[in-house]
Amino acid sequence: MRRVHLLGSALLLLAYPRHHLPAQEPASGPVIVATGRGEVRLPPDVAIVHLVIAARASTATAAATETARRVRAVTDTLRHWSLAPEITAPVAFEVHTNEAYAEARLVDYEAKAVLTVRVREFARLAAIVDGALAAGATTVPSIRFESDTADAARMHAFGRAY
DSSP states (O other): OEEEEEEEEEEEOOOOOGGGSOSSSOOSSOOEEEEEEEEEEEOOOEEEEEEEEEEEESSHHHHHHHHHHHHHHHHHHHHHTTSOSEEOSOSEEEEEEEEEGGGTEEEEEEEEEEEEEEESOGGGHHHHHHHHHHHTOOEEEEEEEEOTTHHHHHHHHHHHHO
16 A cells, blocks of 8 residues: 655745745745645555666677567567556666676677567466566566555645645
8 A cells, every 4th residue: 555645835824933944035924834644545456567678798889689589578578478568668778898807808799679568467477477577587676566546645645634
């Protein structure tokens, strides 16, 4: 369960001794600062699954090509099984060298891509992870749970705080 917290403050012109006010500008009258708290509980309605797909090869081009092939295999598999209708294009792609520093030599190249899958049916999470790993994903670094109504809830909490 996710909580949205919002603290709001309002300045009210009421009776407060002038000598206790900050020395920024002379106030035209007494001021009181009030603080409010608003809280709204939200159940998650979407899971954001991050999938890393990586490949190593003797050249950067070969590593990138193999990673791209695996990305297609993962997305095709998840779509074919109708497991993940909301798959983004890769949100990140990188190629780097792997070196044996003690021997001062290049070992190989590694290319990585990150896909994001939005899942609304939480009962399908395990099948999505299994399917992605079987199709070529190498790691699932995070699954984040969110609510599509977080912005509206934030405004509601602000109203409560006020």
